[in-house]
Amino acid sequence: MTDSIIDVQNLTKRYGQTIAVDDVSLRVEAGEIFGILGPNGAGKTTTLEMIEGLRQPDGGTITVAGFDVVRDAENVKRRIGIQLQSTSLFDHLTVGELVSLFAELYGADGSPGRTQDLLGMVSLTEKADDHAQTLSGGQQQRLSIALALVNDPEIVFLDEPTTGLDPQARRNLWDLIRSIRDQGKTIVLTTHYMEEAELLCDRIAVMDTGTIILCDTPDNLIATLETTGSISADFTGVQPDEALFAQLPGVQNASLSGHRLTLQTSNLNQTLIAFIETTRERRMEFDQLITTRPTLEDVFLHYTGKALRE
Ligand SMILES: Nc1ncnc2c1ncn2[C@@H]1O[C@H](COP(=O)(O)OP(=O)(O)O)[C@@H](O)[C@H]1O
Ligand SMILES: [Mg+2]
Numbered sequence: 001m002t003d004s005i006i007d008v009q010n011l012t013k014r015y016g017q018t019i020a021v022d023d024v025s026l027r028v029e030a031g032e033i034f035g036i037l038g039p040n041g042a043g044k045t046t047t048l049e050m051i052e053g054l055r056q057p058d059g060g061t062i063t064v065a066g067f068d069v070v071r072d073a074e075n076v077k078r079r080i081g082i083q084l085q086s087t088s089l090f091d092h093l094t095v096g097e098l099v100s101l102f103a104e105l106y107g108a109d110g111s112p113g114r115t116q117d118l119l120g121m122v123s124l125t126e127k128a129d130d131h132a133q134t135l136s137g138g139q140q141q142r143l144s145i146a147l148a149l150v151n152d153p154e155i156v157f158l159d160e161p162t163t164g165l166d167p168q169a170r171r172n173l174w175d176l177i178r179s180i181r182d183q184g185k186t187i188v189l190t191t192h193y194m195e196e197a198e199l200l201c202d203r204i205a206v207m208d209t210g211t212i213i214l215c216d217t218p219d220n221l222i223a224t225l226e227t228t229g230s231i232s233a234d235f236t237g238v239q240p241d242e243a244l245f246a247q248l249p250g251v252q253n254a255s256l257s258g259h260r261l262t263l264q265t266s267n268l269n270q271t272l273i274a275f276i277e278t279t280r281e282r283r284m285e286f287d288q289l290i291t292t293r294p295t296l297e298d299v300f301l302h303y304t305g306k307a308l309r310e
Pocket of ligand 1: 019041
């Protein structure tokens with residue numbers, strides 16, 4: 001038995017010769033924002049749509065809110081909300097009409113009051129009488145999230161919700177997704193944006209070529225790397241001696257490029273203090289001191305050997 005709200009075991013899906021999803025197991029806890037992070041073609045959408053009950057698995061089991069997705073699809077459907085990608089079907093309807101239409105399709109409350117509440121939640125109150133096609137990309141995404149919420153679902157599925165949005169619209173959507181989580185709902189989303197996974201998700205499954213490589217909180221994923229960061233500085237006077245800095249505590253690698261020294265370290269704080277002490281003792285002058293911590297990008301590179309570009 002498990003009290004996870006979603007429990008996926010040994011999920012597999014083939015398309016001809018392609019194994020799109022290869023023996024995937026994962027659990028999602030109630031009330032978290034769970035992200036599936038991976039490049040295009042990793043199998044994110046196929047995994048998500050099998051969990052939603054929209055695609056038939058070739059193998060494995062999926063339990064959502066205690067119900068088997070294949071055998072008990074009706075009970076699952078009542079408890080989930082799915083963000084739709086296409087709004088083009090509804091060009092002739094207004095935002096408010098769309099919300100009440102969807103609510104009625106779901107057998108939910110489509111009254112003007114409820115429609116207003118939903119539009120308020122996604123900051124589209126003023127757009128209620130506008131046609132959906134006149135909305136910006138970010139507004140359309142927010143509308144599609146409102147549509148996913150009409151049946152007051154326990155779990156909301158979002159497939160690449162911020163793809164194509166500008167940075168400001170993306171941040172607004174993150175706030176909206178967090179506020180939905182804070183109402184007690186569980187969110188499962190897919191993304192190929194490292195930063196989004198790192199800043200938005202409580203836990204992340206890192207997916208590549210149909211398999212889940214790692215699954216944990218962003219901090220724990222980053223902590224699996226041996227390095228905890230790097231320090232670099234431009235030396236303005238004497239040329240620094242790499243060997244001297246290579247001996248400092250925690251340093252894994254010291255490299256010099258022109259006047260710029262870079263230290264990889266397994267202990268950023270310790271190395272930074274030693275770096276400052278050493279340069280002060282020897283009166284070595286520098287500027288542009290920068291420290292960096294590893295990111296999920298480094299995690300992905302480390303475990304897959306590939307860079308995940310945005
Ligand atoms: N309906 C389909 N028919 C055939 N192949 C598919 C289909 N859907 C997805 N695939 C293939 O399965 C793999 C995973 O696709 P997908 O789940 O869409 O990945 P992602 O969402 O991570 O980009 C890809 O190789 C893709 O080409
Ligand atoms: Mg996809």
